[in-house]
Amino acid sequence: MRFRMKKRLILLSILAGSLQFSCTKHFDELNVDPNQASEAIFNANLLLPSAQWKYVESISGYNSVLFQSMWIQAYASTSTGGANYYSNGDKYVLSNNTLSYLDRVWNNAYNAASFAYEMEQLAKKKGGMSNLENIGTIMQIQSLATASDVFGDIPYSQALQAKTGNITQPTYDTQESIYKSLLTRLETAVTALNANQAAPTNDAFAYKGNIGQWKRYGYSLMLKLAMRLTKADPTTAKTYAEKAAAGGVFTSVADDAYVMADLTNSYTNANASALATAADLYQLRWSKTMIDYLKSNEDPRLGKIAEVPAAGLAANQTATGGDNTPANQLGLPNGYDLSGGATDITKAPNYPGATGTGNDVTPLGKYSRPTNVFRNQSGPLFVLTYAETELLLAEAATRGYTVTGSAATHYKNAVSAGLQSLAKFGTTVAIDAATADAYATAHPLVAANALKQINEQYWATTSILQNFIEAWSNWRRSGYPQLTPVNYTGNFSSGSIPRRELYPTGEGSLNPTNYKEAASRLPNGDVWTSRIWWDKQ
Template structure:
């Protein structure tokens, strides 16, 4: 009887011991994770982009060397934390986009109601992984993020060639399957608010970007993918740009602001505009420069600045606080902050934008594809459209940063398309403009510089550099990988080459 009494109470006991605050898998919805994955892609990876990407490509410069908040790529020096940042932020098991996207697939894949969300997640995954593989080379891909579900705690490193093949196939299939007649998940999508037409344009624009990455290593594949993307329909205007803004204009919650803007605003970043970048704009009469550049004599004080064009100048890369005093550009009557930095009123807003892919970039890539004969298009028209798009986009940072159609026309007249001077001259001009258009998106600037070879930069020769005076070809793997994923790490190094700044990644061979 006692046993029967206990048995009769089992159901009530189970109900009593259920945590009312626990969300079951049946109750949890995949869309809750999507906006978080988007935002975690946006927030938390600033140091790789700024400290390495923007300086190795000579958009930014610094007099510092190996301090906590230095632009280490200026002098090609290794700093473990800055070097590892993108990797660790991406693979973070709690909030990293890799795990979040894997969760979405686990919850949503195969469920008809989630059809569009799955396709959007597949496209977003290519954004996350393409940045990572472009910075490091071979990376965990097919087995990444599967520790919780498949007990794969030491994922293999996939070869970059295979990663690119899969990403491009994913883009083709996912973009084709997006369906405007199905649920769009507008409230979960902080990028496009569920606009499926724009998601399709993003898919084809990413296809164009990744396809053109293959221009050196596999030009025939590059041609095929560029043609597919062009026929599919890439970004048509700046309204299609993939951009995410910080969510806290007051800067009260650092987890919700644009971290890149935050670093400029609060004075963590003593970076200056590189003389290479500054002089390109100044010598070409570029109307963007008046909005980009400002001098802060006390670089920690946002309220004291000078935008007088007569005294603006960029800082040559590869100098420190001692060697700059011997440089012809240095004025001994002023302090070391006599060089132009980023105008913080425009680019240092806590709710400011971060760009992942833009109309201007797509137009320049289409111009290049046309020059190469890979698509049937007017290269000159695409080039000029790219220039205009890159200039008009500044209003996304601040409404006051208006560049008129007349100013754009005057710039194009002074800097005409050089297609008549030959293919190489056209490619140099197009990709140099691409370099300018990706200002502050160090990942894309750095990737396209390695792919195209333009602009032709003179490497710095800092005495204590870690790349033998060459522009680095990649970042190093985190040292933790040598301990926690030793076999996979060693396999990747054996296949790709020594784990240093000089080993080229697959598409850059």
């Protein structure tokens, strides 16, 4: 893995430097430097880890920790705007860098799609690389689906064609047409994967080019995209969920799709970086919503992921370990501050009191924060997991779709897998299979409450694995967990949890006609509260 990371460092410095833009005119500026390797000798395999790395950058770091992690009440913060950037998420209040953060999902998702597209085209030209070609299609689909999930209508049919088609102002396709195209293309690409053909040689996933696992990844992605449509297009949702289940999705935690970061070679885990400073350590806590959920379910993850810092302000601003005792964990309620007014945390119901004495006192001292494993800048960045897949199969079975196995069995598998996947963060938080299985057996699916139970578990699992955009997307689709929004003074969403992100700031000037048309199709225009196509009430 470290060897592959070094390759990625070299490759990104050569190929990605010109792609750090929010505007659509730079979608495909790859391999245009005459001093670089020509297509005839360049190994298309080298583009795969770049596509994978740029994708995980699109779903991690400040662009998700500062927004979605607190929109869905996994994390909470007393930050109050201005330079205190966590106000974006906890209170839906602008900070100095809000507009900069908004560009990051768009930039990185299209960067990832550009690398994948270039890889696909190069593999096609060279011949004998059909698996790499189809994996390129799959990675484009993953990236563009995420961009559409975050923004709604996006450039799709004319995207990635700045070089080959000289299209620098692409039209925005409707999300409905995008999703239907993505599912069709995905079916073709996954079906075409062939273990008898050459495998990719520079895979940043733990698959190491294993085509069987890539095939399961493709079908699991198909299942996820299909289930996005349960309200917007139930017929398409059922058709493709059943195709995915029949094709063969993930079968164990060994199939989890994730990328290990590599701080030594400058591939920093952006989620960990967003929790690293003294201010981050002090201001960011687990939300009361999350801690209460884990406590009420006696979830063994609680004692692994949360700690109460040692008493006092200084201890709350350092990474020194705290108290992991599950019974002592306490979540910070969202929407409070340290400003001394009516929304000061000391006015919160059941406020537990401060810790420390004299000048070393802190009102936040008894609230739980993430443990040190989440600050490991060489830690894992999750893309799609067996636990998510089993939860989606459990929901599919609950909805009456034709899938092998009962909803109860899939739910049990998912609960156990969600606990076991924590081991990717390190041995200190690992939960062994026997413990995970025993817990899952003791906490079965209740048929009368199935959709709520399944999707609350999906929220908890994806949030704990730090995939906050996925947790937010599934919350918007399913409505679970049922969250009480924050209505803080000066918020940008009228006291509602945001349903989408705004289009990047450059789109209005660099692609004005198409941007305006796309914005006009949104229910309330280009605002935080407009629901995208699949986000139905």
